[in-house]
Amino acid sequence: MAQGVFVITEQRDGEFRKVSFEAVSEGRRVADGLSTDLTAAVLGSGIEGIAGELGKYGADKVVAADDQSLADYTTDAYTNVLAGLIKSLDPAVIILGATMQGKDLAGRLAARLDAGVAMDCVAVKLEDGQLTYTRPMFGGKVLADVEIEGTPQIVAIRPNVMTITEKSKDCATEKPAIQVGDVKTAILEKIMDTGDKVELTEADIVVSGGRGTGGDFAAVEELAAALGAAVGASRSAVDEGWRPHSDQVGQTGKVVSPTMYVACGISGAIQHLAGMSTSKYIVAINKDPEAPIFSKADFGIVGDLFDMVPAIAEEIKKIKA
Amino acid sequence: MEIVVLLKQVPDTESMISIADDGVSIKKEDIKWIMNPYDELAVEEGLQIKEAQGGTVTILSMGPQKAIEAIRTALAMGADKGVHINDPATEGSDALATAKILSAALKEIPYDLIIAGHRAVDEDNYQVAAAVAEFLGIPQVSMVVKTELGDGKIKCHRTFEGGSVVVEAALPAMITTQRGLNEPRYASLPGIMKAKKKPVDVKTAADLDVDPASVGTANRKVKIKTLRFPPERQAVQMIEGESPAEIAAQLVKVLHEETKII
Structure with a gap:
């Protein structure tokens, strides 16, 4: 019978993504609840050195698939290797981060393993041995509590939501034999964004601008810099060409769950609210006291963002100095 | 070039969602239904490739009777024909079952390239395209913002957090769309008129050799126990x-x- 929890971590250039520690921590909680073991997998090239880090968050065992052909993520190679590992370990639950890589992988793996996927989960609950996963649907307008029939159950967790808990385990790293198999795609080039931009979906704080900026994001960027935050944008700001598509927060953009979301000059269209309503604290700055954003915010300021946002940035800088 | 676009009709993103009395589905009345926004990008990309290379664009969609509206919209944009899987037995299928049904339909439709939205903005599962690719044994490249075709291959710019990669896949292949890929055209009036005469094949699960008892709400692997509003x-x-x-x-x-x- 399938048992055990299997976490698929994600690393880039020898560094784990934060969501990997969230996934291992959540995996530990689930494994403890089911009184079972937690195995974490890391795939890449030259990653043996970092594999041990996963023991810090409660992995009983790490399997490191270390191969030149796994240096960059490809759906085929990663699916082949992971499906092989999963078939031999026969876990009951598989947890991974719902990143762009995780989303690409989960659907393929699910079809290969004939497994159900709870995508983009924001909570995992264990009651009487039954796991229930909470996941937003319709862009977060509703939450669904879902159960998965059969094993393995694949759970993709939304980045930035699950708590990272350190729970040191004496953790051994194994290097299993792997089957990379047939890979039908080739990576020709990798283009990294320049500068040390904070990634929207992983940021602790997001400062977003909307139509109210009139295209002038200087104040938004200044506040983001003062807070060490990522910059986001509403759909109208993106449609106007003021910001790239990759900055868009909303139902047809990125879904973010930062500790604090600051909406500057964003009225709060339903499709925008869908992309940020799981933020822990929401601050709204808008000229229009009737703007719908205020009904979703924890703290509101009615005023001109070009006066207010720089003033807040000044105040933050003062405190941080 | 034979291009197939996977398409889904979904509630408008500006719609308020209400939970139905059964507590596990949404109220489907009084909602404006639209083509999934990411599928609009897929239709547009298919049309641009067809215009550059020749070929046909076939729309494949599963959904109830009213889903024909979304298929007609795609035909009005310029797609050539449609296949509509319209069967109450398939209603409420989860992502895996949906992928099985679509894959079964694709056995009868020639394709060099399949284009789909990276997700449908209803259940937000991000799975159907990848699962279809797996069932068909073809490569997938997801969240694509640029394509280049040539030599029996497709070169795609795929986005990820903090950058992008250029991925090459041999055809036939599946790609999924991301915002930034193109600007979908509007259906023109002559386009709308022409669309009315374009062929749409209607299929049931049985037509596709899919066991109706393996799909639909009752056979979901991912079972919705409750739907609720966020606190x-x-x-x-x-x-x-x-x-x-x-x-x-x-x-x-x-x-x-x-x-x-x-």
């Missing part, structure tokens, strides 16, 4: 003051004391 936030606390500086100071003080963020 309401506490009433907003408005920060007021005489000057921007005073308001800013007040806000930062509150954030510092109450939320410990700063």
Whole structure:
């Protein structure tokens, strides 16, 4: 019978993504609840050195698939290797981060393993041995509590939501034999964004601008810099060409769950609210006291963002100095 | 070039969603239904490739009777024909079952390239395209913002957090769309008129050799136990003051004391 929890971590250039520690921590909680073991997998090239880090968050065992052909993520190679590992370990639950890589992988793996996927989960609950996963649907307008029939159950967790808990385990790293198999795609080039931009979906704080900026994001960027935050944008700001598509927060953009979301000059269209309503604290700055954003915010300021946002940035800088 | 676009009709993103009395589905009446926004990009990309290379664009969609509206919209944009899987037995299928049905339909449709939205903005599962690719044994490239075709291959710019990669896949292949790929055209009036005469094949699960007892709500692997609204936030606390500086100071003080963020 399938048992055990299997976490698929994600690393880039020898560094784990934060969501990997969230996934291992959540995996530990689930494994403890089911009184079972937690195995974490890391795939890449030259990653043996970092594999041990996963023991810090409660992995009983790490399997490191270390191969030149796994240096960059490809759906085929990663699916082949992971499906092989999963078939031999026969876990009951598989947890991974719902990143762009995780989303690409989960659907393929699910079809290969004939497994159900709870995508983009924001909570995992264990009651009487039954796991229930909470996941937003319709862009977060509703939450669904879902159960998965059969094993393995694949759970993709939304980045930035699950708590990272350190729970040191004496953790051994194994290097299993792997089957990379047939890979039908080739990576020709990798283009990294320049500068040390904070990634929207992983940021602790997001400062977003909307139509109210009139295209002038200087104040938004200044506040983001003062807070060490990522910059986001509403759909109208993106449609106007003021910001790239990759900055868009909303139902047809990125879904973010930062500790604090600051909406500057964003009225709060339903499709925008869908992309940020799981933020822990929401601050709204808008000229229009009737703007719908205020009904979703924890703290509101009615005023001109070009006066207010720089003033807040000044105040933050003062405190941080 | 034979191009197939996977298409789904979904509630408009500007729609309010209400939960039906059964507690596990949404009220489907009084909602405006649209083509999934990511599928609009897929149709547009298919049309641009067809215009450059020749070929046909076939729309493949599963959904109830009214889903024909979304298929007709795609035909009005310029797609050539449609296949509509319209069978009450398939209603409520989860992502894996949906992928099985679509894959079965694709056994009868020639394709060099399949294009789909990276997700449908209803259940937000992000799975159907990848699962279809797996069932068909073809490569997938997801969240694509640029394509280049040539030599029996497709070169795609695929986005990820913090950058992008250029991926090459041999055809036949599946790609999924991301915003930024193109600007979908509007259906023209002559286009709408022409669309009415374009062929749409209607299929049932049985037509596709799919066992109706393996799909639909009753056979979901991912079972929805309850649908609920996210918890309401506490009433907003408005920060007021005489000057921007005073308001800013007040806000930062509150954030510092109450939320410990700063």
